[in-house]
Amino acid sequence: MRPHCAPIHALDAPIRYPKGAMMLSKDDTLKNLLTHLELERAEASQHVGDEFFIGHSPPAGNGRIFGGLVFAQAMRAAQATAPDRGVHSAHSYFLRPGNPDLPIEYAVDRIRDGRSFTTRRVVAYQGDQAIFNLSISFQVLEEVPGRQIDIEIPDEPSGEAYEDGIVRAMAKQGITFTREQLGFGAIEIRVEGGLSMNDGGGREPEMRAWFKSRGSLPDDQGLHSALLAYVSDQTIVVAAQHPVEWGIMDKHTQSASLDHAIWFHDDFRIDDWIYAVHDSPVLKHSRALGRVLFYARDGRLVASAVQEGLMRRTD
Secondary structure, X not given: OOOOOOOOOOOOOOOOOOOOOOOEOHHHHHHHHHHHOOOXXXXXXXXXXXXXXXXXXXXXXXXXXXXXXXXXXXXXXXXHOOOOOEEEEEEEEEOOOOOOOXXXXXXEEEEEEOOOEEEEEEEEEEOOEEEEEEEEEEXXXXXXXXXXXXXXXXXXXXOXXXXXXXXXXXXXXXXXXXXXXXXXOOEEEEEOOOOOOOOOOOOOOEEEEEEEEOOOOOOOHHHHHHHXXXXXXXXXXXHHHOOOOOOOOOOOEEEEEEEEEEEEOOOOOOOOOEXXXXXEEEEEOOEEEEEEEEEEOOOOEEEEEEEEEEEEEOO
Protein backbone atom coordinates (compact mmCIF):
# COMPACT_ATOMS: atom_id res chain seq x y z
CA MET A 1 0.00 0.00 0.00
CA ARG A 2 2.48 2.50 0.58
CA PRO A 3 0.99 5.16 2.30
CA HIS A 4 2.27 7.59 0.12
CA CYS A 5 3.72 9.39 2.67
CA ALA A 6 6.33 7.08 3.65
CA PRO A 7 8.20 5.48 0.91
CA ILE A 8 8.34 1.78 0.48
CA HIS A 9 8.41 -0.13 3.71
CA ALA A 10 9.35 2.92 5.74
CA LEU A 11 8.66 1.20 9.01
CA ASP A 12 11.63 2.62 10.82
CA ALA A 13 12.15 5.93 9.05
CA PRO A 14 12.86 8.69 11.59
CA ILE A 15 11.28 11.28 9.29
CA ARG A 16 8.13 10.57 7.30
CA TYR A 17 9.27 11.56 3.84
CA PRO A 18 6.78 11.22 0.98
CA LYS A 19 6.96 8.14 -1.15
CA GLY A 20 9.47 8.63 -3.89
CA ALA A 21 11.38 11.36 -2.01
CA MET A 22 13.71 12.98 -2.51
CA MET A 23 12.27 14.59 -5.62
CA LEU A 24 13.92 16.81 -8.23
CA SER A 25 13.22 19.95 -10.25
CA LYS A 26 10.48 19.97 -12.88
CA ASP A 27 13.07 19.88 -15.65
CA ASP A 28 15.02 16.93 -14.26
CA THR A 29 12.52 14.67 -12.56
CA LEU A 30 10.99 12.84 -15.55
CA LYS A 31 14.36 12.49 -17.27
CA ASN A 32 15.76 10.99 -14.06
CA LEU A 33 12.95 8.45 -13.79
CA LEU A 34 13.20 7.40 -17.44
CA THR A 35 16.93 6.87 -16.97
CA HIS A 36 16.22 4.56 -14.04
CA LEU A 37 13.76 2.56 -16.14
CA GLU A 38 16.53 1.74 -18.63
CA LEU A 39 17.86 -1.58 -17.35
CA GLU A 40 21.18 -3.23 -18.12
CA ARG A 41 21.15 -6.79 -19.40
CA ALA A 42 23.30 -9.26 -17.42
CA GLU A 43 24.72 -12.35 -19.09
CA ALA A 44 24.90 -14.53 -15.96
CA SER A 45 23.60 -14.64 -12.39
CA GLN A 46 23.76 -16.69 -9.22
CA HIS A 47 19.96 -16.70 -9.20
CA VAL A 48 17.52 -18.92 -11.06
CA GLY A 49 16.02 -17.47 -14.22
CA ASP A 50 16.15 -17.33 -18.02
CA GLU A 51 17.14 -13.68 -18.47
CA PHE A 52 18.66 -11.15 -16.09
CA PHE A 53 18.63 -7.37 -15.82
CA ILE A 54 20.21 -4.79 -13.51
CA GLY A 55 18.47 -1.66 -12.24
CA HIS A 56 19.38 1.15 -9.88
CA SER A 57 17.54 3.49 -7.54
CA PRO A 58 18.10 7.21 -7.05
CA PRO A 59 18.95 8.36 -3.51
CA ALA A 60 15.98 8.11 -1.14
CA GLY A 61 15.29 10.46 1.75
CA ASN A 62 14.26 7.68 4.11
CA GLY A 63 16.88 5.17 3.03
CA ARG A 64 14.38 2.85 1.29
CA ILE A 65 13.81 2.24 -2.43
CA PHE A 66 10.39 3.48 -3.54
CA GLY A 67 8.29 0.40 -4.19
CA GLY A 68 6.68 1.84 -7.32
CA LEU A 69 10.12 2.06 -8.91
CA VAL A 70 10.83 -1.65 -8.28
CA PHE A 71 7.39 -2.51 -9.69
CA ALA A 72 8.03 -0.46 -12.83
CA GLN A 73 11.56 -1.81 -13.33
CA ALA A 74 10.36 -5.40 -12.92
CA MET A 75 7.66 -4.73 -15.49
CA ARG A 76 10.22 -3.31 -17.93
CA ALA A 77 12.41 -6.37 -17.43
CA ALA A 78 9.49 -8.68 -18.27
CA GLN A 79 8.49 -6.52 -21.25
CA ALA A 80 11.98 -6.92 -22.71
CA THR A 81 11.34 -10.68 -22.97
CA ALA A 82 7.91 -10.31 -24.63
CA PRO A 83 8.39 -7.38 -27.01
CA ASP A 84 5.47 -8.12 -29.35
CA ARG A 85 2.73 -8.34 -26.71
CA GLY A 86 1.20 -5.88 -24.28
CA VAL A 87 0.95 -6.45 -20.55
CA HIS A 88 -2.63 -6.94 -19.35
CA SER A 89 -2.08 -7.85 -15.69
CA ALA A 90 0.66 -7.78 -13.08
CA HIS A 91 0.52 -9.11 -9.50
CA SER A 92 3.29 -8.36 -7.02
CA TYR A 93 4.45 -8.80 -3.43
CA PHE A 94 6.83 -6.46 -1.62
CA LEU A 95 9.05 -8.80 0.39
CA ARG A 96 11.78 -6.68 1.99
CA PRO A 97 12.91 -3.05 2.08
CA GLY A 98 15.26 -2.15 -0.74
CA ASN A 99 18.59 -0.39 -0.21
CA PRO A 100 18.96 2.51 -2.70
CA ASP A 101 22.77 2.27 -2.47
CA LEU A 102 22.81 -1.23 -3.98
CA PRO A 103 21.95 -2.42 -7.51
CA ILE A 104 18.78 -4.45 -8.05
CA GLU A 105 18.97 -7.66 -10.08
CA TYR A 106 15.83 -8.81 -11.90
CA ALA A 107 15.66 -12.53 -12.72
CA VAL A 108 13.02 -13.23 -15.37
CA ASP A 109 11.55 -16.72 -15.74
CA ARG A 110 9.90 -17.41 -19.11
CA ILE A 111 7.06 -19.49 -17.69
CA ARG A 112 4.90 -19.75 -20.83
CA ASP A 113 4.71 -18.48 -24.40
CA GLY A 114 1.25 -19.31 -25.74
CA ARG A 115 -0.60 -18.34 -28.91
CA SER A 116 -2.59 -15.63 -27.12
CA PHE A 117 -0.97 -15.18 -23.71
CA THR A 118 2.58 -14.96 -22.41
CA THR A 119 3.48 -15.40 -18.72
CA ARG A 120 6.59 -14.26 -16.91
CA ARG A 121 7.79 -14.35 -13.32
CA VAL A 122 10.23 -11.69 -12.13
CA VAL A 123 12.10 -11.75 -8.81
CA ALA A 124 14.07 -8.69 -7.72
CA TYR A 125 17.21 -9.40 -5.67
CA GLN A 126 19.72 -7.39 -3.75
CA GLY A 127 22.61 -9.71 -3.01
CA ASP A 128 21.22 -13.06 -1.85
CA GLN A 129 17.85 -11.68 -0.72
CA ALA A 130 14.68 -11.37 -2.76
CA ILE A 131 13.01 -8.01 -2.15
CA PHE A 132 10.12 -8.20 -4.66
CA ASN A 133 8.18 -10.82 -6.61
CA LEU A 134 6.08 -10.21 -9.73
CA SER A 135 3.82 -12.42 -11.85
CA ILE A 136 2.94 -10.73 -15.12
CA SER A 137 0.89 -11.72 -18.16
CA PHE A 138 0.88 -10.41 -21.74
CA GLN A 139 -1.76 -10.80 -24.44
CA VAL A 140 -2.06 -10.48 -28.19
CA LEU A 141 -4.59 -7.65 -28.66
CA GLU A 142 -8.06 -8.90 -29.60
CA GLU A 143 -10.43 -6.38 -31.23
CA VAL A 144 -13.88 -7.48 -30.01
CA PRO A 145 -16.92 -5.67 -28.56
CA GLY A 146 -16.60 -4.60 -24.92
CA ARG A 147 -18.22 -2.66 -22.10
CA GLN A 148 -17.24 -0.66 -19.02
CA ILE A 149 -18.65 1.34 -16.12
CA ASP A 150 -18.75 4.97 -17.19
CA ILE A 151 -18.25 7.94 -14.88
CA GLU A 152 -18.52 11.69 -15.32
CA ILE A 153 -15.05 13.08 -15.92
CA PRO A 154 -14.46 16.80 -15.27
CA ASP A 155 -13.63 18.91 -18.30
CA GLU A 156 -10.38 20.22 -16.83
CA PRO A 157 -7.92 18.83 -14.26
CA SER A 158 -8.05 20.51 -10.85
CA GLY A 159 -7.02 19.93 -7.24
CA GLU A 160 -4.16 20.38 -4.82
CA ALA A 161 -0.68 19.52 -6.06
CA TYR A 162 0.56 16.34 -4.39
CA GLU A 163 3.77 18.07 -3.26
CA ASP A 164 1.81 20.89 -1.59
CA GLY A 165 -0.19 18.33 0.37
CA ILE A 166 3.02 16.62 1.50
CA VAL A 167 4.54 19.89 2.71
CA ARG A 168 1.32 20.68 4.60
CA ALA A 169 1.25 17.22 6.24
CA MET A 170 4.90 17.48 7.27
CA ALA A 171 4.27 20.89 8.82
CA LYS A 172 1.63 19.29 11.07
CA GLN A 173 4.38 17.02 12.38
CA GLY A 174 6.55 20.01 13.14
CA ILE A 175 8.88 19.30 10.23
CA THR A 176 9.95 22.39 8.29
CA PHE A 177 10.23 21.39 4.66
CA THR A 178 9.64 23.88 1.87
CA ARG A 179 8.21 23.14 -1.55
CA GLU A 180 11.58 24.07 -3.05
CA GLN A 181 13.36 21.54 -0.84
CA LEU A 182 10.87 18.81 -1.69
CA GLY A 183 11.02 19.32 -5.45
CA PHE A 184 8.68 17.60 -7.88
CA GLY A 185 7.65 14.05 -8.73
CA ALA A 186 8.09 12.77 -12.28
CA ILE A 187 4.31 12.35 -12.55
CA GLU A 188 2.25 15.43 -11.73
CA ILE A 189 -0.60 14.58 -9.33
CA ARG A 190 -3.54 16.84 -8.52
CA VAL A 191 -5.88 15.71 -5.75
CA GLU A 192 -9.47 16.95 -5.79
CA GLY A 193 -10.45 18.30 -2.37
CA GLY A 194 -6.83 18.26 -1.20
CA LEU A 195 -4.42 15.52 -0.13
CA SER A 196 -5.36 14.25 3.33
CA MET A 197 -2.63 12.32 5.17
CA ASN A 198 -3.00 13.43 8.79
CA ASP A 199 -6.04 15.72 8.88
CA GLY A 200 -7.96 14.08 11.72
CA GLY A 201 -10.50 11.98 9.84
CA GLY A 202 -14.09 12.75 8.92
CA ARG A 203 -13.81 12.13 5.17
CA GLU A 204 -15.31 9.28 3.19
CA PRO A 205 -12.81 6.57 2.14
CA GLU A 206 -12.75 7.94 -1.41
CA MET A 207 -10.45 10.16 -3.45
CA ARG A 208 -10.21 11.44 -7.00
CA ALA A 209 -7.00 12.64 -8.59
CA TRP A 210 -5.35 13.49 -11.89
CA PHE A 211 -2.04 12.03 -13.13
CA LYS A 212 0.18 13.25 -15.98
CA SER A 213 3.90 12.97 -16.73
CA ARG A 214 5.92 16.18 -16.57
CA GLY A 215 6.86 16.01 -20.23
CA SER A 216 6.15 14.17 -23.45
CA LEU A 217 6.95 10.48 -23.87
CA PRO A 218 7.70 8.20 -26.83
CA ASP A 219 5.06 6.01 -28.48
CA ASP A 220 5.86 3.01 -26.30
CA GLN A 221 2.75 1.60 -24.63
CA GLY A 222 4.89 -0.61 -22.40
CA LEU A 223 6.62 2.48 -21.00
CA HIS A 224 3.30 4.23 -20.37
CA SER A 225 2.05 1.12 -18.55
CA ALA A 226 5.17 0.94 -16.39
CA LEU A 227 4.86 4.62 -15.47
CA LEU A 228 1.22 4.17 -14.44
CA ALA A 229 2.24 1.18 -12.29
CA TYR A 230 4.96 3.38 -10.77
CA VAL A 231 2.68 6.27 -9.82
CA SER A 232 -0.27 4.10 -8.74
CA ASP A 233 1.81 3.09 -5.73
CA GLN A 234 1.87 6.68 -4.46
CA THR A 235 -1.83 7.25 -3.88
CA ILE A 236 -3.71 3.95 -3.92
CA VAL A 237 -4.28 3.54 -0.17
CA VAL A 238 -4.56 7.20 0.84
CA ALA A 239 -8.34 7.01 1.05
CA ALA A 240 -8.16 4.15 3.56
CA GLN A 241 -7.31 6.51 6.41
CA HIS A 242 -9.73 9.31 5.47
CA PRO A 243 -12.44 8.29 8.00
CA VAL A 244 -10.10 7.65 10.96
CA GLU A 245 -8.60 10.20 13.35
CA TRP A 246 -4.99 9.30 12.53
CA GLY A 247 -3.26 9.33 9.18
CA ILE A 248 -0.51 7.72 7.15
CA MET A 249 1.92 10.51 7.95
CA ASP A 250 1.17 10.46 11.66
CA LYS A 251 4.31 9.78 13.69
CA HIS A 252 2.55 6.87 15.43
CA THR A 253 1.63 5.11 12.16
CA GLN A 254 3.73 2.40 10.55
CA SER A 255 3.02 1.86 6.88
CA ALA A 256 4.29 -0.32 4.06
CA SER A 257 3.11 -1.85 0.81
CA LEU A 258 2.27 -5.53 1.10
CA ASP A 259 1.03 -6.45 -2.36
CA HIS A 260 -0.08 -4.64 -5.50
CA ALA A 261 -1.94 -5.70 -8.64
CA ILE A 262 -2.74 -3.76 -11.79
CA TRP A 263 -4.77 -4.61 -14.90
CA PHE A 264 -4.55 -2.79 -18.22
CA HIS A 265 -7.79 -2.69 -20.22
CA ASP A 266 -6.90 -0.39 -23.12
CA ASP A 267 -4.08 1.68 -24.56
CA PHE A 268 -3.46 5.13 -23.08
CA ARG A 269 -0.88 7.86 -22.78
CA ILE A 270 0.29 9.06 -19.39
CA ASP A 271 1.66 12.23 -20.97
CA ASP A 272 -2.01 13.19 -21.23
CA TRP A 273 -4.17 13.48 -18.12
CA ILE A 274 -5.46 10.28 -16.49
CA TYR A 275 -8.40 10.57 -14.07
CA ALA A 276 -8.02 8.23 -11.07
CA VAL A 277 -11.03 7.22 -8.94
CA HIS A 278 -9.91 5.77 -5.59
CA ASP A 279 -11.77 4.06 -2.79
CA SER A 280 -11.01 1.80 0.18
CA PRO A 281 -13.66 -0.69 1.30
CA VAL A 282 -11.89 -1.96 4.42
CA LEU A 283 -9.21 -1.28 7.04
CA LYS A 284 -8.89 -4.16 9.54
CA HIS A 285 -6.14 -5.95 11.45
CA SER A 286 -3.65 -3.20 10.47
CA ARG A 287 -4.23 -3.95 6.77
CA ALA A 288 -5.84 -1.45 4.41
CA LEU A 289 -7.26 -2.26 0.98
CA GLY A 290 -7.10 0.42 -1.69
CA ARG A 291 -8.65 0.35 -5.16
CA VAL A 292 -8.41 2.71 -8.12
CA LEU A 293 -9.93 2.96 -11.60
CA PHE A 294 -7.98 4.92 -14.23
CA TYR A 295 -9.86 6.75 -16.98
CA ALA A 296 -8.48 8.52 -20.04
CA ARG A 297 -9.89 11.98 -20.75
CA ASP A 298 -12.05 10.54 -23.55
CA GLY A 299 -13.90 8.43 -20.97
CA ARG A 300 -12.25 5.05 -21.60
CA LEU A 301 -11.50 2.91 -18.55
CA VAL A 302 -7.87 2.06 -19.31
CA ALA A 303 -6.59 0.39 -16.12
CA SER A 304 -7.52 -0.78 -12.62
CA ALA A 305 -5.38 -1.44 -9.56
CA VAL A 306 -5.71 -2.90 -6.06
CA GLN A 307 -3.23 -2.78 -3.22
CA GLU A 308 -3.16 -4.06 0.36
CA GLY A 309 -0.91 -2.17 2.71
CA LEU A 310 0.17 -2.24 6.30
CA MET A 311 -1.33 0.63 8.31
CA ARG A 312 -0.38 -0.03 11.94
CA ARG A 313 -0.78 2.16 15.01
CA THR A 314 2.11 2.13 17.48
CA ASP A 315 0.69 4.26 20.34
